[in-house]
Structure formats: structure tokens, C-alpha cells
């Protein structure tokens with residue numbers, strides 16, 4: 615069993631990005647600028663956005679964090695997005711999800727200028743991704759592909775079972791794993807909460823991507839020996855032995871499944887740091903594209 619170390623890989627990729635920013639600035643380019651919108655004070659969202667802002671500083675990016683109280687209206691929030699669209703200094707925009715119930719996330723994402731959609735959530739970005747055209751890839755699936763690439767894990771011809779069909783992880787993951795790229799060319803099964811006989815399917819998987827949002831959902835009896843496990847879950851569960859009273863666990867029972875696996879991502883320190891890499895790479899790409907440099911994923 616080899617641990618897929620997201621902290622290590624992301625540190626390596628971040629060094630590369632940092633150098634690209636230095637080279638870019640030496641050629642007269644400006645610092646990439648990421649603007650993040652955070653509504654309310656969901657502790658998980660606070661932590662994610664905090665990591666993103668901190669990474670910007672580490673990599674020589676500029677960042678702006680716009681915070682709004684949960685009583686902001688959908689119209690007001692869309693107006694804020696439009697201001698960022700019109701702000702020439704801003705290269706990338708992200709709206710941290712989830713949003714309060716009275717605001718349609720779809721409507722807000724639709725308002726983002728696709729050329730600044732560094733989360734890759736806009737229908738234009740998602741459509742281009744589906745068609746295999748250069749675009750911003752959603753940060754988590756993109757980060758997972760970077761991780762597979764870093765460890766030289768060839769998924770071609772392998773059976774990849776994705777658990778969870780969200781627009782931001784499960785569904786795009788199936789597209790990236792199956793397209794004719796390296797890594798790619800996998801045979802993919804998308805499973806979800808209504809899938810029958812899930813364990814029978816996962817036991818045939820060479821690769822499992824767990825993105826269902828349920829702590830410890832994938833157990834040892836659901837995997838075959840030698841499986842590659844990518845755990846996207848970040849779930850906080852109570853743990854009286856911790857000072858904080860809680861700890862983070864993934865969607866996979868790590869202790870039970872790790873001995874059966876050939877590669878496995880831990881939580882924390884697996885997919886999470888790779889998501890940040892995906893976002894940062896997209897933001898640099900956005901800045902370069904805005905300046906007329908033609909680069910694509």
C-alpha cells in the first residue's frame with residue numbers, strides 16, 4: 615500500500631506555479647488575482663476559503679476576499695459578481711458553495727464571466743470540458759488528475775467506479791477519467807445513492823473515487839485487493855479524544871480499506887491540497903489568457 619500524499623504533491627506543484635508566476639512577471643505579466651466570495655460563516659467554507667487565500671499569498675498571487683452576511687439577496691450577490699467581472703484587475707472569481715437557501719447557486723454561477731470562472735462551474739466551462747475543449751476544469755477533479763499524473767498511475771482500460779454524482783466532483787470526474795488523455799481512457803461507472811448492489815459494483819473496481827459525503831461509507835468488504843482509492847470526502851465527526859471534540863474523516867474507512875489497496879489518499883492530506891492546486895493553476899491560466907497568452911488544459 616502506498617499513500618498518495620496530497621501535501622507532498624501539492625507542495626511540488628505549488629513550487630512550479632510559484633516559479634511560473636516569477637517568470638510571468640519577468641516577462642511583464644501582472645500578479646494573478648483571485649477574488650473569492652464568501653457568504654455567511656459556515657466553518658467548513660471559512661476554512662476552505664482561508665486555505666485558498668493563504669495559497670495565493672504563498673504563490674505570489676493577489677487575492678481579494680469579499681464577505682457578505684447571509685441576508686444578502688440573490689440580486690445583490692449577482693451584482694457583486696458582475697462588479698468583479700468588470701474589474702480588469704481581477705483574473706479569477708470563485709463563489710464558495712454552499713450558498714444560503716434563498717440564493718440560487720446556479721444563478722450566481724451563471725453570472726460569472728466564463729473567462730474568469732476558475733472553479734470551472736459555469737455551464738460554458740462544464741460544456742467545454744464535456745466536449746474535450748480547453749477550459750477551466752473543476753478544481754477537485756482537476757487536482758485528482760494531477761495527483762494520478764504525479765504518481766504515474768495509468769488508469770487506461772481500468773474500471774473506475776465513482777461514488778457520488780455531484781456537479782462539482784462526481785459527474786466531472788467521470789468525464790475526465792474516460793476521455794482520451796493521459797491520465798484517462800478508463801472505463802467508468804457512476805454510482806449514487808439510488809444505485810442497487812453498490813458493493814458488488816465497487817468490488818469490481820480497479821479505482822474507486824468516493825465523493826458521496828458520508829463518513830466511512832466505503833468499507834473493506836466493498837473493495838478488491840490492489841484497488842486504488844481516491845477519497846474526496848471531508849466529514850467532521852465528533853471525537854471525545856480530541857481537544858477540539860471532533861476530527862476530519864473521509865468517505866472511506868481508511869483503516870479497514872488501506873491494507874487492501876495499492877494506493878490510497880488519506881483524509882486530511884490527500885485530495886484537499888490537490889483541489890487548491892487545481893484552483894491556483896486555473897487562476898494563473900486565467901491571468902495569462904487575459905493577457906493574450908494562449909494556453910489550455
Ligand code: GUN
Pocket residue numbers: 708709710711712733753754782889
Ligand atoms: N464547496 C465545496 N467545494 C467547493 C469548491 O471546489 N469550490 C467552491 N467555490 N465551493 C466549494
